[in-house]
Amino acid sequence: MAFLAAVPAMIRQFSSVLAGLVALAAGLVAVALVRRRSRRLARSLARSSARRRGLEQQLRERATRDPVTGLANRALLTALLADIRPGLTVVLLDLDGFKEINDELGHQAGDALLVQVARRLRDALPDADLMARPGDDEFAAVWRGPAPAGAAERALARLRPPYQVAGRQVHLTGSAGVVVADGQRTSAEVLRDADLALQAAKGGGKDRIVRYDTGLRTAADRHRELAAGLRRALREGEFAVHYQPVVRLADGRITAVEALLRWHPPGGEPIPPGVFIPVAEATGLIVPLGWWVLGRACAEAREWHARDGVSLTVNVAAHQLREPDFVERVRGALEEGGLPPSALVLELTESSLVADAESTARLDVLRADGVRVAIDDFGTGYSSLAYLVHLPVDVLKIDRTFLATAVDTTLMRAILQLAGGLALQTVAEGVETEKQAAALRALGCEHAQGFLFSAAVPPEELDALLSGRLELGAARAR
DSSP: OHHHHHHHHHHHHHHHHHHHHHHHHHHHHHHHHHHHHHHHHHHHHHHHHHHHHHHHHHHHHHHHBOTTTOSBOHHHHHHHTTSOOTTOEEEEEEEETHHHHHHHHOHHHHHHHHHHHHHHHHHHOTTOSEEEEEETTEEEEEESSOOOTTHHHHHHHHHOSOEEETTEEEOOEEEEEEEEOSSOOSHHHHHHHHHHHHHHHHHTTSSOEEEOOHHHHHHHHHHHHHHHHHHHHHHHTOEEEEEEEEEETTTOOEEEEEEEEEEOOTTSOOBOHHHHHHHHHHHTTHHHHHHHHHHHHHHHHHHHHHHHOOEEEEEOOHHHHTSTTHHHHHHHHHHHHTOOGGGEEEEEEHHHHTSOHHHHHHHHHHHHHTOEEEEEEETSSOOOHHHHHHSOOSEEEEOGGGGSSSOOHHHHHHHHHHHHHTTOEEEEOOOOSHHHHHHHHHHTOOEEOSTTTOOOBOHHHHHHHHHTSSOTTTTTTO
């Protein structure tokens, strides 16, 4: 009976224990679930972190690496150059002829070519602390100290063998500017000086190396000053046109005049054309200058042609010839100046004339109007019978190098026979002595110009020469 009386209490105690066990089991299950979820969450977070680190790495790569070649880009190059120490060396290379290949074969082929170039440069310069592609067809190699001897030479040599691109064999060369840090304080200054050396290399004929010196910076400063001065001079009318006579050797008569640009800044010395014309060409100012000369010369030559039958010769820059409205501008200058087309001779270099078919077509249109075309400095460019047969040319102006000391009779005779066979008028440039004039006359050269007869003179002095008030030779010293 006592046992039976205790049963309810035992049941209650068992239920309590069972409830505790159930609660414990539930707690253990909950802990296991939490742990499992925690591990799952940890794995998920780890994967997310890995993806984030991967994305960060990709972003860093995109921010500092060239996507085409895998080399460092300009940002990473600039960052490395932030710590400039004496002796730090930069070789800046530019590919000669890349633009033409890229235009002809397309950008995809161009990118493939850049990849090959990058591989060759890495092979040629394995000890460089950084290889970069800071621009389109520009590459850079950096050493934190002095570069190994002959590094730039090895790089250019490695670029010369042919490349296979888009099923074609193509050739490239490179130009290089080298700067060794010595006083440059910023990465911008180092890169500026390397670029000055590079531009000097390209301007000196390409496929060559120029090492920076302070003279290049002085020249660059002078170039900027001249460019600013040219813009001011155009705006404020500081230019004038002088005229050099072209003389018929048979009788000494002036048959034409060549218009030549002169610049005399107010309050300063005259600046020689050999100094400012290259700057005008490099900056594109040669185009507005050329049109100004043509307009002024056509107006000033009108009376000389009407009174004395004198033709006008005007130099035309290659940049002008490529202008889409070239024909209209020439016709407009003739009309405004009152000069007939038959009185005008456009003078171009050989390289300008063989530039492209569109330029040739423009000259053909003007020749149909009566305008004549002359090759200037013949014998220094593409001189070839094949070119002369197909070019729109009426006059050969034979370069002064054939008269450097005495007339080179063998070459001069060949040129004159060539011109005669093509019915071209001939003018020998740079004639300075009576002996040269006599030799040219004996060889059958028709016309000549040079200091023997007259320097380029202002319009009023040319009037005096044409009217006989001033004799030929009197203005030779100008």
